[in-house]
Amino acid sequence: MDNPYGLAFDSAGNLYAANFNANTIEKFTPGGVGTVFASTGLNQPTGLTFDSSGNLYAANYGGNSIEKFTPGGVGSVFASSGLSGPHGLVFDSAGNLYAANASNGTVEEFTSSGVGSLFASGGLNQPAGLAFDSSGSLFVSTYGGNTVEEYTPGGVGSLFANSGLNGAHFIAFNTTVSTPEPGVFGLFTGLVLSGCVFLKRRKRT
Amino acid sequence: MKSRSFSFLIFGSLLATSASVHAETLFVSNPLNNTIVKFTPGGVGSVFASAGLSTPTGIAFDSTGNLYSANDGNNTILKFTPSGIGSVFASVRIG
Numbered sequence: 259m260d261n262p263y264g265l266a267f268d269s270a271g272n273l274y275a276a277n278f279n280a281n282t283i284e285k286f287t288p289g290g291v292g293t294v295f296a297s298t299g300l301n302q303p304t305g306l307t308f309d310s311s312g313n314l315y316a317a318n319y320g321g322n323s324i325e326k327f328t329p330g331g332v333g334s335v336f337a338s339s340g341l342s343g344p345h346g347l348v349f350d351s352a353g354n355l356y357a358a359n360a361s362n363g364t365v366e367e368f369t370s371s372g373v374g375s376l377f378a379s380g381g382l383n384q385p386a387g388l389a390f391d392s393s394g395s396l397f398v399s400t401y402g403g404n405t406v407e408e409y410t411p412g413g414v415g416s417l418f419a420n421s422g423l424n425g426a427h428f429i430a431f432n433t434t435v436s437t438p439e440p441g442v443f444g445l446f447t448g449l450v451l452s453g454c455v456f457l458k459r460r461k462r463t
Numbered sequence: 464m465k466s467r468s469f470s471f472l473i474f475g476s477l478l479a480t481s482a483s484v485h486a487e488t489l490f491v492s493n494p495l496n497n498t499i500v501k502f503t504p505g506g507v508g509s510v511f512a513s514a515g516l517s518t519p520t521g522i523a524f525d526s527t528g529n530l531y532s533a534n535d536g537n538n539t540i541l542k543f544t545p546s547g548i549g550s551v552f553a554s555v556r557i558g
Contacts, residue, residue, distance in 0.1 A: 259533075259538040259539070259540070259553065259554070260538060261535050261538065262520065262521065262533035262534065262535065262538065262539075262540060263520045263521050263533060263535065264520070264521040264533070265521035265522060265523040265531055265532075265533050265540070266523055267523055267524075267525055267526070271525060271526060273523070273525075273531060273540070273552075275521070275533055275540060275553075276521070278535070286540070286552070286553055288525075290552050290553050292553055305521075306521070387491065387492075389489065391487055391489075391504075392487060397489060399491055406489065406491060406502070418489075418502070418506050419489075419502050419506045419508055421508050422493075422498075422500045422508040422509070422510070423491060423493060423500065423508075424493040424494075424495040424496035424498070425493055425494045425495030425496070426491050426492075426493065427491070427492045427493065427494050427519070427520055427521075428491075428492050428520060428521045428522050429489060429490065429491045429492075429522070430489075430490050430522045430523055430524055430530075431487055431488065431489055431490070432487070432488045432490060432501075432524055432528060432530070432545075433487060433524075
């Protein structure tokens, strides 16, 4: 590794890391064995993310572009306009790609074919990390402002958090946590009570 | 009786649904003070991890809820269990 920045998992559980200084992307098996996945088309790569087809996208902070790699590692330019120091990348559920432009304080949105438009601007001091919550709101961390902003799907922003941050960088939601005890307990209780009622009814008939 | 059993089921399902929504926690890496903090859906923050971190940058979760952290400062990737216990996942330079 050489100054690793963005991380992303593919659907098979392999971890990819963007090496900012070496201009490479490394791939690690779940056991931690690494190989070079890509070494072309990269210029200070930062954020990484996968689309639903398994293609990997890398933000080129130094090259103001986004490179797209097939699962086999074949690269092509996905977008090269509307980008200024791109950092975090994330897809929405409809397949649009969002890029945080750290150098000009904007978030750019791209269709799946690479057509860009401005999604958010104003009040973003070096936006760095991007993540969607399950309700479709986009969260944006600001490295220079030490905040996390929240945007509705329509692009209306509000402050989510501004404490405990020091160079707020990449962000991620933990959506993989299994339903905790109260939920399981509630479901279990419901099932048991329903079962009791059912048995009681059967006994009577 | 039938409607009662249905209402129990719905009650249980609602509890399960609300609980899983509340489990959505946002994690942020802080490269300038070597921490990873987490925020509740209401925006209340707390430190998740600080040990072993050296200018932490990228973060990502695997499918079982472990958090991986890229460290710009010492060329490592650390793995943290959901409870915040860290270990080195990768550190060898290959590219």
